[in-house]
Amino acid sequence: MSETTVPDETSHAARVMSRLPLNTPHRFYRGGERILAFRGLEVPPDFDGHRPEDWLASTTRLFAEGGDGVTVLDDGTRLPDALAADPEHWLGAAHLAAHGVEPGLLTKLLDAGERLPVHSHPDRTFAAAHLDCAHGKTEAWIVLDAAPGACVWLGFRDELPADELADLVEAQDHRLLTALNRIEVSAGDALLVPGGQPHAIGEGVFVLELQEPTDLSVMLEHRRFGLEQAHAFLGLDIPRALESVDRGPLTAEGLTALRRRWTDVGGTGHALPEDAAEFFRAEVLRARPDAPATGAAAFAVAVVVEGHGTLTTGTGPPRTTEVGRGDVLLVPHGAGDVRLEGELTVIRCMPSA
Ligand SMILES: [Zn+2]
Structure with a gap:
């Protein structure tokens, strides 16, 4: 890229590196103060307490709740437009040839101000078959901070037959959570959450999250969070939506393969x-x-x-x-x-x- 093709200093800067502004769409669950503290920002007087996710370099929109989420660069350009204008510069020729003009990644800071509902995301196979979508939503959590004793939940400890899973989803009580592996976490932990695995992030956990770029979630627990049923199951029949859930078991050995300490890297x-x-x-x-x-x-x-x-x-x-x-x-x-x-x-x- 020769400098002479660049119209002004602002867009030149964005072509080398951009500081990403806060991008915190309203969500149904509480959180967000750890994001502001991490970013070195004051809590604004009109803070509504429901800004638990900061979507970084996002080309993805929320599935519901208003459809926000796309990143706007500091020169006012929406990220998808910037990518489309010069995809090879942004993504590199190899990525472009393999994946086209999309990063294929959604990155977030996530501050769980309360425990998130038990949910899962479809994998690629299910998303392609039933949701007309090339991406599922495998995700990963890089724990940056956690309150003492804070935890996450991942995968059913014991295999859950399909009819029992349906019964637990119908009942909407504590048993969905207690059927999962409970994992205490601290700063330095990293966990991979494969598409299909049910999970929840506990109160007081602050993560850097990587995801496939969709907002497809099956909200196994939804009633206590006031979520509409149509959104809770991606607009699918409940039995069909539940076919996307990995009914386990996720064993201790399986969990070990999904964990790492990022702070061990030198x-x-x-x-x-x-x-x-x-x-x-x-x-x-x-x-x-x-x-x-x-x-x-x-x-x-x-x-x-x-x-x-x-x-x-x-x-x-x-x-x-x-x-x-x-x-x-x-x-x-x-x-x-x-x-x-x-x-x-x-x-x-x-x-x-
Ligand atoms: Zn999730």
Whole structure:
């Protein structure tokens, strides 16, 4: 990209890296104060307490609840329009050839101010067969902070026959939650949640979340959260929707394969278990004063999770910006390799390779 083709400094900056503004659509559950604190923002006087998700570099709209969610860059361009205008710059030729002009990834900060309902997301096979959608919604949680004793729930401990699952969904009582594996989490945990696996995030858990780019959820628990039945089951008949649910068991061994400690990475390495790679990548870059960290060119949401330093992109005229905990940057593939200097940790959320 030669600089002479760029009309002004604002769009030039967006082509190298953009600081992503807060993008917190209203949701049915509480939360959001940890997002504001992480981002270094005051709680606004009109804060309604229902802003628990910050959608980062989103080309996805909410399935219900108003349909917001798409990211607008700081020069006012909607991200899908920016991508469409120069897809090779943003996504790189290899990604473009394999996946077309969509990142195939939705990244969020999520602050659970209350326990989320037990829900699941369809996998790709079910979404293609019944929802006319190429993506399911496998997701992953990178725990950035958690209140003492806070937990998540993932997968049925014992296999649940289809009629028992239907009975539990009909009853809408505590048994749906207690049938799941309960997992205490702390900052540094990472979990992969395959499409189909029922799950819930507990109160006080703050995560960086990667997902396939849909908003398709089967809300197994919905009554106590006041969700409409039509939205709770994706507009499908309930028995059909429940066919998308993995009825288990998810054993201790199975759970181990879905977990990792992202804080164990020194230098550059994967935050997520291997099986995530088919859907998305999360790369930890940890720089120390005597050891910069580097990453290869990629369309990436770079979230500074610890410390302070500089981020430099490599190609064209190099561009360096000061960054610190809570900064979120969108870096296009065409900006080149990235280099971190200082004492900081960045997690780069990227499409599958
Ligand atoms: Zn989920």
